Amino acid sequence: MIATILLFSVPLILAAMGEVVGQRAGMIDIGQEGKILIGAFVGFIVAKITGSLIVGYALAVVAGVALGCLSTWFTAKLQLDQVVVGTALNLLALGATSIAFRIYVGDSGKLLSIDKAPALFGLDPVVYLAILSPAVIWFVLMKTSWGLSVRASGEYPPAVEAAGISVIRRRFEAAMLAGGMSGLAGAALSIALSGSLGEGMSAGRGFLAIAVVTFGRWRAPWVAGAALLIGVIDAVQYRFQGQAILGFKPPLQLWQALPYLGALLILFALGRGAGAPAALGRAYNKER
C-alpha cells in the first residue's frame, strides 16, 4: 500500500516542488499541466527509442527547461498575462502530444508499454528522487544566495533591483528549474507510474500541483506533505473504487473526483491566508 501511495504521489510532488520555486519567484504557472504532458511524452518516447531510461528522463527535463524559458520570455520579458500564456502553452502541449501520439502509435489504439526501472529496495528509483526533492528545494530556496534573491523577487521586486540584481533574470532561472521539475514529473508519470503512454495522461496533475502549493503555504516541506496527502487520497480512491462501504457503493466517479474535491475543500477551509508571495502573478516593470 505504501508503495502505491508513494508512486501515486511522485509526479505530483515533483511538479509541486517546481511550482513552489516558480511561485516563490512571483510566477503562477497554469502551463505546468502542459509541461508535465510534454515531459511524459518526451521521456517515454526517448526512453523507448534509445532503450535508456536515464536518457529519457534527462531529455524530459531538458524539454521542461526549454518550455519554462519560453513561458518566462512571454510573461517576464514581454510582460504578458501569466494566465493567458499558461493556457496557450497547455493547448500547445495538448495539440503537439496528441499529434505525436498518433504519429508514433498510429490509430490502432494499442497500448505502448515500457519496462520499468529495476527496483531499488523494492521501490522505483524515481521515488527516492521525489522523496529527496522537498529537502533539496527547501535547501536551494532557504539556504543559498540564489534562493534568497528568488524569494525576494516574488515578494518585493523593487528591493531586489535596489540590491543590483535583475528580477527578470531570477525569474528566468526559477522558471527553468520549475520547468525541469515538471518535465521530470511527466517522465516519472509515464515511465515509472504507468509504464505506458496515453493521450492527456497528465490528467490535471499540473493543476493540482498549483492548488497543493497554495495549501502547503509556499513552503517546500509542507507542500510535499500536501502533495502526499492528495497522493494518499488518490491511492485510496484507486484501491477502493467499486467497493461497498457500509453497504453503500459510491460511484466510481465520486472516488475519482476525490482529490480535486479534497483540494477545493482544503482551500475553502484555509482561505488564501498569509504566506502568498506578495508579487505573485504580477509582471515586474522597472519603469513603474
Add this chain to the structure above:
Amino acid sequence: MKRAALLVGSLLVILGVTLAVLGLPVFESMKLLFTGAFGSSRGLDSTLTKMTPLLLVGLGVVVAWRAGVYNVGGEGQFVIGGLAAATVAALLGKNPSGVMQVVVLAGGMLGGAAWGWIAGWLSHRRRVDVVISTILLNFIAIFLLQGLIAGALRDPEVNLPQSARLEDSLRLMRFTRQGDLHLGFIVALFGAAALWFLLNRTTLGFKLKLVGANPLLVRAQRLNADRLRTFAISLSGALCGLAGAVEFAGVNHRLGQSFNQNWGFLAIPVAVLGGLNPIGTAFAALYFAAVLAGARNLGGFSQNGAAIVAIVQAIAVLGFMAVNQWLSRRREAVREVAE
C-alpha cells in the same frame, strides 16, 4: 481596418507555419481546409455548428476577464450547463411542450451560473484564487458528469453510460435535414449582441469594465467591487452553461462521456484573440471553428482536427499578444519623445 487586415493576414501565416511544421504541403492543405470549412453546405454547416459553443463560452470568458476575474472554469460550467439542462429535461417527462425548450436552456444557464458563483464566492469570502478554484471545479464537474450519466441520469436501455435521449419536442430546431446546425447558433449570435449591448450600452456593463480596468477608481467611486466581480463570474458561468445546454439540446441530444470537448479551454484563446470584445470574439470563434471543421479534409490527419486547432490557437494567441504588446510599447515610446 488596417489592423483587422493585419490580423487576418498573420492568422493565415500562423496557420501556414503550423501546417508546414506538421509536414503538410502548406498551400494545398490550406485550400483543403478552406473548402472543408466553407466549400460545401456540409462544411459550412459543420463550421457554424462548431462555432456555436466556442462563441458562447468565449463570451463567458470575455465578460469575466473584462471585469478582471480570471475564470478558466468554462469547461466545468459548460458541463454543468449540459447536466442541468438534461436534468430539467428529465423532470419535464414525456412529450413536453416545445415551449419548454426555453426552460431547458434557462436551466443550463442557471446551472452554469451557480458553478461560476461558487468560485466567485470562494474568492470573495475566502480569498481563494479564482484561477485555482475554477480549475478544480472543472475536474469536479467532469467527474460529476460521468457519475451522473452512469447513475441517476443513465439511460437504462443503452449499454453505455449515457443519459436518456432528449424528447423530440425539446430538441432545438435544425435548419436543414442533413446538417447539424441548429437554433443554438442564433442563440449564440444573439448572446454576442446582448453582451455587446451590456458592456457598451448599459451602466452595469460599464461598471464591470471599470472594476476590471481600475479597482482603485471603483473604490473612489464607492462601488462594491466584490459584488461586481461575483456578478461577472456568475454571468460568465451562465453563458458557458448556456453553451452546454445548447450543445446538448441542439447537437448531442444526450450526454455521453465525451460531452465536454475541451470547449472551455479552447474558448480562452478565442476570447483573447477576439480582443475581449463580443464582436471580435464572434470572428475569432468563426476562424477556429473553420479550422476545426476544415481539418476533416486533411486526409490522414483527419483525426487531428482538434489538435491542430489547439496548436494554431496557442501560437496565434501568443503571437497576437506579443505583437500587441510591442505595438503599444512603441506607441508609448513615440509619445514620450513627443512630450
Add this chain to the structure above:
Amino acid sequence: MSELVVKGVRKTYGSLVALDDFSATFRPGEIHAILGENGAGKSTLVSILSGFVTPDQGGVSLGSRDLPLGQPTRVRQLGVSMVHQHFALVPAMTVEENFALDRLWSSKGLLNLSELAGPALELAERLDWAVEPKARVADLPVGVRQRVEILKALVGNAPVIILDEPTAVLSAEEVEDLFRVLRSLRDEGKVVLLIAHKLDEVLSVADRFTVLRRGKWITTADRGDVTKEQLVQWMIGDQLNIEPAGRKLGENVVCALRKVKANDETGVLRLTVDDLEVRAGEIFGIGGVDGNGQKELAEVLVGITAPVAGTREGDPSVAYIPQDRQREGLVLDLSIVDNISFERTSLVGFAIDNPKARRRLATELIERYSIKVSEAEGPVKSLSGGNQQKVVVARELNTKRDLIVAVNPTRGLDFRAAAFVHSSLLAAREAGSAVVLITADLDELRELSDRVGFLSGGGLKLGGDASAMLEGH
C-alpha cells in the same frame, strides 16, 4: 573627508522649473537640513544628488571627484547613500535576510546569513540601535523598519547619507532616537543631509540650513544665526498668516467629523480629528505638507474609508477629486468620453446607456472646460496631465453635489488650467455646495478658502497660522 559640492544645477520638467541654478556646499561633520514647502524643489535636488535624475545643467562633486549623475548604482558605490521615504525592504522577510539581500552581490552559492548581515548588525550595535535579526520586517513598527533601511544605507561606510523626510512616519521618541544616531554619524565626520519640514524637530538637530522656495535657493545659514520665525518666513515667504475674507457662513452643516481616527491601508493611525464641521456654501481650506493625513481625511469625508473611531455625521452626495488622478480618478485605457461622462449616480443600479447623450455631454464639457483633445473617443491617457485633471474636475463638478472634496486639485497644472479649476470650485461654492479643499499650495489656500486649518502629523489645527503645518506632533 570630503565635501559634497553642488554647482549651478538646473532641472526643468516641460515648462516647470523644478530647480533653478542651485549651488551649495555640504561639509563633512555637519547635519545639514534642506527646507522647503511642497514643490520647492527638495525632491528634485535629492533625486539629482542620489543619481536618479540627470540635471539639465550643472554638476555635483564629492571631494575631487565628479559624480556620474543619472547612474544611481555608481553614485551609491562612490559614497552617496540615500534613504528613501518608501523603503526598499521585503516585508515578508526577516531583518537579517533584508540585510543579506542588499549585499548579495558579494556572495555566491551557500547563503551565509550571519556573514552577510554581520556588518549591518555590528553597526546597529555600535549605534546602540537594537534590531532583532530574526524578526519579520512586516511585524516591525515603522520606526524600526526605518532603522533597517538606514543601516542598509550605512553599511558601505558611505561618507554622505541623505535622508528624505525621515521623521514623517515616526513617533516623538523614535524621532529623538533617530536624531541621536544622526548626531553620532556627524561626529564620525559624515555629511548628513536631512530633507524635512517640521521646524521644531529640525532645529533640534541640524547644524546648518538651506532653504528652497519654488525651485530657487533662498539662503544657507548656521543654526546659531537663525530663529524659527525667520525660517518660516524664508520657507513660505510673506504669506504667513492666511486671513480668509470672512464671508458669512451658511447654517447648514453638510458633513461633520467628531473625534474621528483613521488608519491607512497598512493599519497605521494617520488621522486624528476632534471636530470638523463643513457648511454649505463655504470653501474649507486645509493646508499642510503631503503625507500628514491628507489622503485619510479626504477618504473619511468622502465615505470611502470608515473611521476606526468617532463618527462621520451627515449623508451628503459627494464629488471627489482625488490626489492621484491617474490611479483613482481615471480609467486610463478608456476613452475621454467614457471618463468624462460617467458619474456617481448613473453608476447605481442598471440603466440603459445613451451613448449619443453621453457624447453630447462630453463635447459640451470638453468645450466648457476647454480641454485640449484631438479626438474625444481616444484614450484619456493620451492627454496631458492638466487636461486629464480637467476631465476629472469636469466629471465631478458637472452635477451639483452637497459636498466636494478636492485634494491638491491644481498640482502639476499650468496657470490657466489651475485658474480654471479654481473658478470651478468657486462656482460650486456659489451654487451652495460645501467644498473641502485639501492642498499643500498656500497661495491656493489663501485665494479660495473661507475658513482654514492645517494638518500636521495627522492632527488638524484650525486657524490661519501657516506655521502650524511646520509644527511637530
